[in-house]
Amino acid sequence: MAPTPKVISDKDEMRNWSRSMRAQGKRIGLVPTMGFLHAGHLSLVAQARSHSDVVAVSIYVNPVQFGPTEDLATYPSDFHGDLRKLAALPGGVDVVFHPPNLYDYGGPPVSSGPAHESWVRVEKLELGLCGKSRPIFFRGVATVVTKLFNIVEPDVAMFGKKDYQQWRIIQRMVRDLDFSIQVIGAEITRDNDGLAMSSRNVHLSPEEREKALSINKSLLRAKSAAKDGQVHCEKLRNLVIKCITDAGGRIDYAEIVDQNNLEKVEQIKSPVVFCVAAWFGKVRLIDNMEINL
Numbered sequence: 001m002a003p004t005p006k007v008i009s010d011k012d013e014m015r016n017w018s019r020s021m022r023a024q025g026k027r028i029g030l031v032p033t034m035g036f037l038h039a040g041h042l043s044l045v046a047q048a049r050s051h052s053d054v055v056a057v058s059i060y061v062n063p064v065q066f067g068p069t070e071d072l073a074t075y076p077s078d079f080h081g082d083l084r085k086l087a088a089l090p091g092g093v094d095v096v097f098h099p100p101n102l103y104d105y106g107g108p109p110v111s112s113g114p115a116h117e118s119w120v121r122v123e124k125l126e127l128g129l130c131g132k133s134r135p136i137f138f139r140g141v142a143t144v145v146t147k148l149f150n151i152v153e154p155d156v157a158m159f160g161k162k163d164y165q166q167w168r169i170i171q172r173m174v175r176d177l178d179f180s181i182q183v184i185g186a187e188i189t190r191d192n193d194g195l196a197m198s199s200r201n202v203h204l205s206p207e208e209r210e211k212a213l214s215i216n217k218s219l220l221r222a223k224s225a226a227k228d229g230q231v232h233c234e235k236l237r238n239l240v241i242k243c244i245t246d247a248g249g250r251i252d253y254a255e256i257v258d259q260n261n262l263e264k265v266e267q268i269k270s271p272v273v274f275c276v277a278a279w280f281g282k283v284r285l286i287d288n289m290e291i292n293l
Helices: 011-025 039-051 078-089 137-152 161-176 199-203 206-227 233-246
Strands: 006-008 030-032 054-059 095-097 155-161 180-184 250-258 271-279 283-291
Touching: 006 011, 011 030, 011 054, 011 095, 011 137, 030 039, 030 137, 039 054, 039 078, 039 155, 039 180, 054 137, 078 095, 095 137, 095 199, 137 161, 137 180, 155 161, 161 180, 161 271, 161 283, 199 283, 206 233, 206 271, 233 250, 233 271
Parallel strands: 006 095, 030 054, 030 155, 054 095, 155 180
Antiparallel strands: 250 271, 271 283
16 A cells, blocks of 8 residues: 555645656646545546656535535545545555635735636536536536646646546636646446446435436447447437436436537437436436447
8 A cells, every 4th residue: 555645735835746746857647536536536546647657636525516506515525535545546646635725815805805706617518418407517617627727737637538528628628728738538437237436326325326227228228229320319319318217317418419519419420429417316417428430
């Protein structure tokens, strides 16, 4: 087991650490997380290690991406358990950035007041899919990732493709704002039963978890049907929606979109991704599957 990683909570200390690493010629990898780490997060860390010399993991539950009726208060947390998991990885991690509040600036107010009022938006990519039911979510994500990039100053950042729209938004943001950062998307990590790993899975009852398996099963059926020649998206959508609702899930969305611009397609003629969000009890889960014909 590697030593327990160094924990940094201060923004200036984090930036100074990164700059000292870069002064030594080291390439810095960043894995942004909200904690309660599972095997999916840990695989991101392992992949970051393969692309960099030193690895930083941020653990920060970002309050501004949660709406007033969403699950900020119940979002799972186990910081000391997270540190143990990171230390158990081959090579461990070099530093954990664990700030108390990235929106509390202290000191005298600047310009118009003390409150945070600067936001980053990727205007078109944020509109569909999760953006429909969570209208402030991606504003919060893009802003906090920008802050993390400015503080940690990584060369490489790892994001899981389970959050497909988020990954594409961060890629576009990095391109548009000229960040010198390579954003890498990692494949979805699944449990043995096929359920995509998520920190929110802990809130599923055994019965709800069994029902939630319908997401991956239905996506696999849709992908198989597409490979067999069923390229009409409406029929594939109906197949997935029926499978999930028959299992007891409540659909938020089920859309087939272009892998790059996330625009809906009616017929599969180029690489697409089938994105799904569904409720099982009080738990909202997302999943997706790329279809490359």
